[in-house]
Amino acid sequence: SQTIHQWPATLVQPVGSPLSLECTVEGTSNPNLYWYRQAAGRGLQLLFYSVGIGQISSEVPQNLSASRPQDRQFILSSKKLLLSDSGFYLCAWSVPGFVNTEAFFGQGTRLTVV
C-alpha cells in the first residue's frame, strides 16, 4: 500500500532563517505531488505541484520554492522566512495519468515563524 511521510511535524523558526520541509511517498511510482498551505479560516491553498522529477509548477508567487530531486521526494524551501510564512503545510500525492482523482495527504507540518 502507498504511504506518505512528511517531516518535521512542528517547526519554530526565526524570521530570516532558511526552511526545508521534506515529503516522501512509498508504494507508488511517478506520483503527482503537491504542497498546500493551510491558514485559519482560509482553507487550503495550492502552492506547488509536480508531475515528475524536476518538473515544478507554482500556483502562487511568494517566498517559497519547491524541488523534486527524486521520483518520490518533494521538498519545500525558503531562503529567508517571513512572519507571513507561518501556517500548516501539507504534502499530498495523487495517481498519475488520471484526471479528477483524489489526493492523499501527509500529516502536515506546523510552521511558526517568530
Add this chain to the structure above:
Amino acid sequence: AQSVTQLGSHVSVSEGALVLLRCNYSSSVPPYLFWYVQYPNQGLQLLLKYTSAATLVKGINGFEAEFKKSETSFHLTKPSAHMSDAAEYFCAVSGMNSGYSTLTFGKGTMLLVSP
C-alpha cells in the same frame, strides 16, 4: 475555473442529531467532487467522492453526500452525530490546471458536537 463554496464556517449539533454540511460548486464541466475530514493537527482524510457514477455517494464513518446538478450542490450528511465526528470538513472540486489535475478546496466547516 472550478470553485466550491462551503456555507457556514462553524456548525454545531448535539450528539445523535442530523449532521448537514453544505457545499456548492461552480464548474464549467461535469465536476468531480470530494469531501475530506481533518482532525486537529493532522492531514486530510478522504470521506467520499463523486465521480458521476451515482448521485448518492456513501463514504466512511456513516457519511454520505448527494450530488444535485440542478442546485449545483454536494451537501454532506450523517443521520446521527457522534462526538468523534467533531473535526473540520472540506469540500473540494477537481479541475484541470495547465493540463494537470488539481483539487480546489473550500474554506472548510468546523463541526462541533455537544453531548
